[in-house]
Amino acid sequence: DQQVKQNSPSLSVQEGRISILNCDYTNSMFDYFLWYKKYPAEGPTFLISISSIKDKNEDGRFTVFLNKSAKHLSLHIVPSQPGDSAVYFCAASALPLVFGKGTRLSVIA
Amino acid sequence: NAGVTQTPKFRILKIGQSMTLQCTQDMNHNYMYWYRQDPGMGLKLIYYSVGAGITDKGEVPNGYNVSRSTTEDFPLRLELAAPSQTSVYFCASSSGTAQETQYFGPGTRLLVL
Numbered sequence: 240d241q242q243v244k245q246n247s248p249s250l251s252v253q254e255g256r257i258s259i260l261n262c263d264y265t266n267s268m269f270d271y272f273l274w275y276k277k278y279p280a281e282g283p284t285f286l287i288s289i290s291s292i293k294d295k296n297e298d299g300r301f302t303v304f305l306n307k308s309a310k311h312l313s314l315h316i317v318p319s320q321p322g323d324s325a326v327y328f329c330a331a332s333a334l335p336l337v338f339g340k341g342t343r344l345s346v347i348a
Numbered sequence: 349n350a351g352v353t354q355t356p357k358f359r360i361l362k363i364g365q366s367m368t369l370q371c372t373q374d375m376n377h378n379y380m381y382w383y384r385q386d387p388g389m390g391l392k393l394i395y396y397s398v399g400a401g402i403t404d405k406g407e408v409p410n411g412y413n414v415s416r417s418t419t420e421d422f423p424l425r426l427e428l429a430a431p432s433q434t435s436v437y438f439c440a441s442s443s444g445t446a447q448e449t450q451y452f453g454p455g456t457r458l459l460v461l
Contacts, residue, residue, distance in 0.1 A: 248388070273449070282352070282438050282452030283391070328390060335381055335406065336450060340390035 242266050243331050245339035254348045258316040262329030262339055265310065271332035274303060274314050276325045277341070283328060287314070319346045350374050352453035354439050360459045361429040369424040369456050371439030379442045380422040381450065382406075382414065384435040391438065397422055398444075429460045 244263045252258045262272075270291040275283035289296040289303045289312065296303050302315045316323055324346045329339040355370045373380065378399045383391040383406075393406030397416040411433060413425040422441075426433060436457050440450040 245390075280455070282440070282454050284452065285449040288449075335393050335396050338391045340388075 241339075242269075243329055243337050243339040245327075245329055245342050247342050248340070249343040249345070251345045251347060252319045254321055254346055255318045258314075258319045258323065258344055258346065260314040260316075260327050260329075260342050260344065262312045262314075263310060264312075264331050266331065266333075266337075267310065269331040269333065269337075272303070272305065272312050273330045273332070273336070274301075275328040275330060275338075277328065278325050286327070316344075319344075321346050321348050352439055352441055352451050354437075354453035354456050356456060357454070358457045358459075360461060361426075362461060363429060363431065365429050366425070366427045367429070367458075369426070369437055369439075369458075371422045371424065371453060372420050373422075373439075373441040373451070374420065375441060375443075375451065376419060377441035377451075378419070378444050380416065381440040381442075382412070382422070382424045383438045383440065384408065385438065385455075386435050394424065394437075426458075429458075431460050434458060434460045 273288040274286040276286045277283040287298050287301050305312045326341045326343045328341045330336045352373045381396040382394040392408045395414040397403045436455045438455045439453040442448045442450045
């Protein structure tokens with residue numbers, strides 16, 4: 240049973256617009272969440288994280304929102320750029336991390 | 349700073365052959381992990397280690413073995429390769445706590461025919 244779900248396998252967005260990637264989790268014990276970005280033929284790289292004591296964390300063009308009551312988090316990318324085209328994985332803190340299946344973002348110029 | 353390195357980058361195996369995927373990290377991390385990623389799927393944990401001499405099974409350990417004799421190295425052994433083991437394998441390391449970032453290697457693409 241998946242504890243971390245990314246229900247959209249893919250997303251296409253025009254350059255300059257907002258990209259919103261969603262993630263749901265089932266385990267209320269998770270208290271820290273991370274987003275990883277993966278380009279083809281490379282390993283995933285850490286992008287941004289959020290603790291459950293916060294509802295928002297910003298880093299430049301990337302913002303992660305956490306809604307604990309809904310067990311939902313989202314990653315916003317504004318403005319989206321062609322270089323953002325990648326697969327994005329949501330992960331929940333546990334040892335080891337629990338990853339979602341990923342969402343492939345395509346930013347169209 | 350090399351981070352996490354993996355060798356080989358790509359390998360073709362015949363059914364029944366065995367091989368070792370190498371992983372080395374130079375960040376003095378205690379925790380190391382092996383994942384596999386099948387097409388269209390997320391990362392599935394095969395094995396992990398919390399320190400030299402200590403390993404534990406992940407979600408999909410069958411058909412694999414690991415050892416951790418040093419902090420730096422965490423090789424993954426495939427015995428009797430099967431087509432179901434065709435995948436991309438990623439090694440990762442972290443300093444330890446659940447809130448610490450995992451650093452991934454570039455991956456090894458394995459094809460079993």
